[in-house]
Amino acid sequence: MAIEAPEAADDRGSWARAPRWSSRRLPWRHLPLVVLLAGYLSARVRILTGYTLFTAPDTRSYAPRPGEVPIDTLSFTGHAPRPWGVPLLYALVGSDSARVALQWTISTLAWCLLAGACWARLRSLPARILAVTALLCLALSRSVYSWDHALLSESLSISLGIAALALLTIWVTTRSRVALGALALVAFWWTFTRQDVLPYLLLLVVVLAGHAVLRRYRWHALLATVVLLGALGWQAAIVPVVDHSYRSWGSGLSLSEATFVYRLRFQVLNNPQVKAAYQEEFGMPGCAGAEQVAAGSTWSMGPFIEAYRDCPALRAWAAREQGSVGYRYARAHPSEYTEQVLSVLPISLAGTEGRYAAAVPGVPAVPEKLFFPDRHRVLPQASLVFLMALGVGLLARAFKRARWLAAAGAVVALASTASAVAGMMYSAGEYTRFGIQEAVLLRVGLVILAAATVEAVLAWLADRVAALRRRGHATATAAPATTDRPPTDGDPGEAGDAPTGSGPLPGDGDRQPVGADGGPASGDPEGIRTAAHPLQTI
Template identity: 60%
Template sequence: MPSAAVDTPTSPSSPRRWRPRPAHLPLAVLLTVYLAARLLILTRFTVYTSVDSTSYADRPGNTIDLLSFTGHAPRPWGVPLLYALAGSDRAGTTVQWGISTLAWSLLIGATWLLLRTLPARLAAAAALVGLALTRSVYPWDHAVLSESLSISLGVAALALLAIWVRTRSRVALGALVLTTLWWTFTRQDVLPYVLLLLVVLTGYALLRRPRRAALVAVAVLLGGLAWNTATVHPTDESYRAWYSGLSLSEATFLYRLRFQILNDPPVARAYRRDLGMPRCAPAEQIAAGTPWQMTEFIAAWRGCPDLVDWTAREKDTVAYRYALTHPRHAAATTGEVLPTLLGGTTGRYADPVAALPTFPERVFFPDPDRVLPVTGLIVVLAAAVGALTRGFRRARWSAAAGGLLVAASTASAVAGTLFTAGEYARFGIQEAVLLRVGLILLVAATVEAATTALRDRAAARREPTPTPTTPTDSAVDAPGAPAEPAPAGDGQPDPAGAPRS
């Protein structure tokens, strides 16, 4: 008699056909919308260049090396390598577009994988799609600068870490290590994020299995940090060949001297009185004006040898010393600058694509003065929900990742106020984007925890209360069945008739 099982879908001999799960259809729709928008951007963007672009991509007549793996170039090798391989500005920005598209798609998918409830998944995925399509984010992909690659590699590293945590895939871990190594050499201000990632990987290597792969990843990334540290001083000095004979640290300090110290009389007096800064009348006169005039300011500074010598000695530590000796004013200055650092760029550099809607920008990058209050409100609400749901229960990783990203981005931006000056919005765009990614993860974890708690409470209310039974009831319900012995100590006779003690 032939077996009917041969024709059934569950038979081992029948082909297995993949069928999409209905629960993942919203993710497919969101990714389709995102990829369609990205293709529209690719067909309509224009390349943006500035003076800084000449330190990343080669130009006719250039006489200095832009790419060096040992630090003998004005920039770390991460971005110059991309443009050296691409061969042109247009090709390089197209590669940046591809890396960014892949990175954000990975993060959207990884977040969907980590979360479990549909409301949390939809909230996180839709928010990440919206953030990636804001005018403060995607135009950097067609700028010949370091911002696009720094943002994209940071997003990709977070996505790969999440995938590895969820799957323990060695492929994901290997991709994470390579991505983080490349990210380390895009900008120096990524180092706080890399250190945080190292701490997370070390924790998993010590507390979870498999340990060997995580330990190897930690060792490789520590080697990358040592490599980066060894190239800091050569890169700082090599900057002189590109920018007015100044090292990178000198140029950075001169911007602070022009825009944060000499143009603020109380601060200038404090630097002279407490930190020994010499006077320089020509530089002070330029700083009192409104135009940038950085070329004239540098010339005036060079005309004051005492100030030049003081700058060489103090440029690396004087900002910290001022903050320690004048904490109130330093905190007030930080509070004034921080909203601009974290407020986004809103298309002030590369041109946005006119065909894309502007509402994502209004949602994620509103008035900069609202950044800190909204961040504080979300953190407080998330902490309250976490406390009520016993530490977020099933959304612990999302909550922890979001909280750490918010803390690291804010701390990095605060540290940036001690070094950067001038183009605050541009210099802080990496922190601004990752801060919002962290807030999205926090909100998603909050939604997941609240949804799970409400669902569990509703299930508990629907569950019927069990009715206790007695040995007599059992005997009535099952005639002829032997009676179960009563628990010890209840005074009932045992099967042999002897009373229990």
């Protein structure tokens, strides 16, 4: 196992720095991890051999499709409908089955890497087993694994996010240059998969910059920060070009305009109150054809786009206002916007619910039921887990004993929720698909936070047990002040002399105090060195 840098081990407390020679001699101390990974890999092989390929109309914007008019899908300068992250992966091979195999491989490695990183970071066996079991079960839920056989951006985006979190944890633990270099490479690639990964990348930049300023190894962290800032600058430079290049396929609208059209269809024109606010306060022109389609209950995006095209005044208004009107509406009508968010957020975070790629026969459905319950229970259950883990963790000093994992879990969970809420200002329609990355990372954050809480609670219990043992040890080894013996002929008391005080008996100075177990008494340096730590038996 890798040795952690001194500053990376400070958050574990004195209990974690106790000798662990007994567990190091056990060749099976990592056997639970091996067993769990073996079970996960067997299920992943079953997925690879039993999947059904899923494609969508969007697939043509990532890779050329047979029988369709070819378009340029890969451009490092933005002259393609999508950023180059996913098209580059698909361009490496020429068949759909090979593309699925690549996505499957990256996803499998990413989840195994995160499980191993959490196992190495944690110290108590119960916390390790909890974290690894929960993470691997989450990876085997249908809402996660089904994206690996869908030719869209979700699989690669989720996998690279998981890998980035795993590599960051490994680097914080070991200060490995290899881990930091791999982290910079993975995060760089992740930048060009989807535009909604920006909040996570900014958090990663803050973490690396903080280590560069406040910790050792600052030059390595600074270099990684510069690499990520360069990736963000590159992405920002090509976003306008990608937005315009999006016209080359599909509806012929730019990416920003097409996204806003979905918002008009599913958030504005189908809601009388919101429509009135947009028309009266923000000057949105009327469009009878679009309003008629939006009043229906079916998807009908094709007819809606055609009706939208026939309203030039509405198109001109959308071109001016699409970037800011959502934010302005939220400020002007906070209660209505909050109500709208609370109605849509559970859908966004509830998983795909079988709406996209099909389930693989033979893969258990228990993980899906456990991690992706009914949408009406998503927010209450996630809030309950977060608050309980946070509250118990604070009481058990989790942010001191397991500082990195506790902070990482809490921040990832909060950032995922905030990202899902922010995305509602600019996108609409396929909520479960657009929010799947946030839904997965929210659950990852909750699992890591819960494992850190268990680690802290076990450490707190170990401290209490150790304190009780020391107290009992000191009581049992306390030497008596006087010794009652029957008087003898030579006793000074018989001769009328002053009685003997608390001085040592003859020969006592040559004897070492003895504890209850026959070893050195408490306070002896050798006794301290040989005292067993209560967690060594775990």
